[in-house]
Amino acid sequence: MNSFRLSVLASSLISAVAVAETPTLGNPAISAVLDGYYQSGDRALGGREEGFGLGESELAISANIDDLFYGKLTAVIEVHDGETELELEEAFIQTLAMPAGLSVRAGRFLSDVGYLNNQHLHTDAFAGRPAVYRAFLGGHYFDDGLRLSWVAPTDLYWTFGVEALKGDNMRAEDEHGEREFDTVGVYNAFTKLGGDIGDNSSWQLGLAYMKNQNGRLTPHEEGEEPHEEDEPAHDHSHSAAYTGENTYVADFVYKWAPNGNYKYQHLTLSGEFFRVNDFKAPELNEEEHEEEEGHEHSHGKDYHQGWYLSGVYQFSPNWSAGLRYGELDTQLAHDDHFDAQKLKETEVSLNWHHSHFSTVRLQYTRQQGTNFDGISDDNLFTLQYVMTLGAHGAHQF
Amino acid sequence: MRINSKLLGGLLALTLGHSASAVAGLNIFACEPEYAALAKELAPDARIYSATTAMQDPHQVQARPSLIAKMRQADLALCAGAELEIGWLPMLQMKSANARVRDGSDGMLYAAELIETLDKLDKVDRSMGDVHVKGNPHLHFSPGRLLQVAEAVTARLKRLDPGNSAGYDAAFASFSERWQAAIPAWEASAHGLAGRKVIAYHTSFRYLFDWLGIEQVADLEPKPGLPPSSGHLASLLERARKGDVSAIVVASYQDTRGANWLAEKANLPVLVLPMSVGGNDESQDLFSLYDSVINLLNGVN
Numbered sequence: 001m002n003s004f005r006l007s008v009l010a011s012s013l014i015s016a017v018a019v020a021e022t023p024t025l026g027n028p029a030i031s032a033v034l035d036g037y038y039q040s041g042d043r044a045l046g047g048r049e050e051g052f053g054l055g056e057s058e059l060a061i062s063a064n065i066d067d068l069f070y071g072k073l074t075a076v077i078e079v080h081d082g083e084t085e086l087e088l089e090e091a092f093i094q095t096l097a098m099p100a101g102l103s104v105r106a107g108r109f110l111s112d113v114g115y116l117n118n119q120h121l122h123t124d125a126f127a128g129r130p131a132v133y134r135a136f137l138g139g140h141y142f143d144d145g146l147r148l149s150w151v152a153p154t155d156l157y158w159t160f161g162v163e164a165l166k167g168d169n170m171r172a173e174d175e176h177g178e179r180e181f182d183t184v185g186v187y188n189a190f191t192k193l194g195g196d197i198g199d200n201s202s203w204q205l206g207l208a209y210m211k212n213q214n215g216r217l218t219p220h221e222e223g224e225e226p227h228e229e230d231e232p233a234h235d236h237s238h239s240a241a242y243t244g245e246n247t248y249v250a251d252f253v254y255k256w257a258p259n260g261n262y263k264y265q266h267l268t269l270s271g272e273f274f275r276v277n278d279f280k281a282p283e284l285n286e287e288e289h290e291e292e293e294g295h296e297h298s299h300g301k302d303y304h305q306g307w308y309l310s311g312v313y314q315f316s317p318n319w320s321a322g323l324r325y326g327e328l329d330t331q332l333a334h335d336d337h338f339d340a341q342k343l344k345e346t347e348v349s350l351n352w353h354h355s356h357f358s359t360v361r362l363q364y365t366r367q368q369g370t371n372f373d374g375i376s377d378d379n380l381f382t383l384q385y386v387m388t389l390g391a392h393g394a395h396q397f
Numbered sequence: 398m399r400i401n402s403k404l405l406g407g408l409l410a411l412t413l414g415h416s417a418s419a420v421a422g423l424n425i426f427a428c429e430p431e432y433a434a435l436a437k438e439l440a441p442d443a444r445i446y447s448a449t450t451a452m453q454d455p456h457q458v459q460a461r462p463s464l465i466a467k468m469r470q471a472d473l474a475l476c477a478g479a480e481l482e483i484g485w486l487p488m489l490q491m492k493s494a495n496a497r498v499r500d501g502s503d504g505m506l507y508a509a510e511l512i513e514t515l516d517k518l519d520k521v522d523r524s525m526g527d528v529h530v531k532g533n534p535h536l537h538f539s540p541g542r543l544l545q546v547a548e549a550v551t552a553r554l555k556r557l558d559p560g561n562s563a564g565y566d567a568a569f570a571s572f573s574e575r576w577q578a579a580i581p582a583w584e585a586s587a588h589g590l591a592g593r594k595v596i597a598y599h600t601s602f603r604y605l606f607d608w609l610g611i612e613q614v615a616d617l618e619p620k621p622g623l624p625p626s627s628g629h630l631a632s633l634l635e636r637a638r639k640g641d642v643s644a645i646v647v648a649s650y651q652d653t654r655g656a657n658w659l660a661e662k663a664n665l666p667v668l669v670l671p672m673s674v675g676g677n678d679e680s681q682d683l684f685s686l687y688d689s690v691i692n693l694l695n696g697v698n
Binding site: 199395 | 458459466470484486487488622650652
């Protein structure tokens with residue numbers, strides 16, 4: 001009986017995939033993304049691993065639920081540390097008919113913090129998210145919660161939104177599992193502005209402030225043996241490696257195409273800056289102050305910081321090339337003090353697009369670490385394909 | 398106190414600027430310039446915005462911030478439909494949070510849903526290229542279909558803005574009269590084009606060729622949505638050597654490199670036709686767009 005129902009489901013899925021474009025009543029938009037790669041080494045901070053592997057293979061279903069609600073579900077199948085994980089990356093509803101430019105999204109969704117975060121990985125021009133994303137957002141930050149956003153009725157695009165999220169993946173490390181975390185851990189406020197410059201150029205600027213109630217490290221107990229060589233965020237690939245109570249993000253994107261015609265060539269410049277502070281446990285803060293008065297030397301700074309700049313030029317319908325540089329400055333807790341560490345990443349990607357739906361990518365990454373997870377100087381090559389099948393959803397700017 | 402309440406009223410009017418402008422006329426968001434031009438004929442008092450120009454491929458528009466901002470303020474969005482805008486319009490609808498222009502609302506109108514499209518497909522597979530189940534969306538070069546669309550747009554304008562019904566009726570009557578008078582003149586002028594064979598880029602001018610009796614014998618695209626490849630161009634050269642092809646036709650937003658290569662090898666003229674209003678200096682409205690296209694085609698011997 002079960003296998004019969006399964007096969008009926010499977011065949012209806014297949015027939016839907018074959019024809020789905022505009023979703024209709026019996027025919028929601030169904031799409032899958034296939035991502036496979038070979039990489040010559042390990043990427044720092046929970047990125048892709050050495051050898052052959054699969055990236056995030058996703059299956060998404062979306063449709064209008066009725067005249068008031070839209071719904072989407074995205075399941076991601078990921079292989080991590082030899083284990084196949086099935087994860088829900090999106091399972092949200094969104095209002096379609098609220099007045100005055102307001103809308104609400106509820107459930108599990110990609111947070112609107114920063115520029116890249118609300119975009120799906122398969123739309124990226126590189127094989128991985130920048131180091132700042134892997135460090136501060138666990139690659140890309142999706143969570144359970146609620147978002148209220150508003151779009152202004154002006155010719156200059158202006159949107160403003162607030163989010164309240166569970167924040168499980170944004171919690172500071174809790175080695176002993178004894179800490180009582182706030183169940184609504186993350187609040188995020190963001191705003192974006194954007195417009196055109198003539199026919200050729202478009203731009204967008206974004207600012208976000210994220211309050212993470214659980215971002216401070218757990219205070220050490222008296223007489224406790226600290227773990228040796230603690231590697232951050234080893235348990236799960238989607239947990240932020242470095243957290244803090246306050247995160248500030250500034251981002252911009254500028255796109256250019258001759259006459260605004262994106263078909264044959266276009267250029268995208270983007271960049272983001274992150275600063276995370278107030279990451280020390282309250283008592284550690286005090287100790288540090290006392291220490292600073294006593295000793296001359298100071299261990300690390302009292303904030304984490306990182307940024308990247310990226311340029312992607314699509315020079316024909318079939319070819320594009322990308323260049324990205326990013327830096328990450330973080331402080332790693334070590335006994336009673338913090339050590340400054342730094343990671344620099346330079347990445348060059350060459351992408352071949354046979355059609356709008358298939359990309360084959362060759363990427364070179366140079367990781368340069370200072371006190372960073374044992375990385376001093378590392379060169380990585382990645383060969384990857386990213387292909388979408390089924391209904392191809394619209395992409396964001 | 399009176400000053401304060403005036404100030405408050407002024408501020409309110411400022412923040413609710415949209416509703417104030419709606420009184421002056423509807424806010425119309427056109428996906429392509431041909432629909433902006435049509436809206437101008439049918440609702441001359443409206444505030445009209447075209448999301449794209451005739452130099453942009455409407456398949457590959459970015460859902461950019463300026464478009465979200467315009468969509469947010471629209472009372473009516475007028476688009477070709479048949480999935481031409483599938484890559485960007487749904488994102489604008491979602492991001493603009495404007496219930497007036499969501500699918501199924503009075504403020505969202507797809508031209509392809511108002512007429513019978515050409516080349517509807519029963520079966521679609523991506524190996525066939527980027528094809529549309531609902532048929533060819535570039536219907537604005539079919540004068541009869543465009544008139545049908547105009548009639549439906551007028552009905553919708555009256556429903557959205559009933560206070561100005563008489564004005565919309567008058568605008569439609571004027572457009573319809575001038576359009577119906579122009580059709581036989583265009584057909585007479587294009588008389589010699591019937592039976593001509595061309596090679597063209599994409600099926601951009603499918604309706605124009607259908608109307609004037611021109612036959613597109615080959616496509617510069619190996620598959621819809623794919624750019625001309627050298628292997629495919631070589632096969633087109635073979636086809637052109639039969640000697641019955643009179644021109645290579647590309648639209649104003651299409652790349653001419655493949656066409657130029659083929660033209661040189663096959664000794665054929667390349668004809669760049671305006672895809673829409675604004676596609677060349679002559680095409681200022683729908684009438685002059687048709688004039689220009691037929692003049693250009695007539696210029697080829």
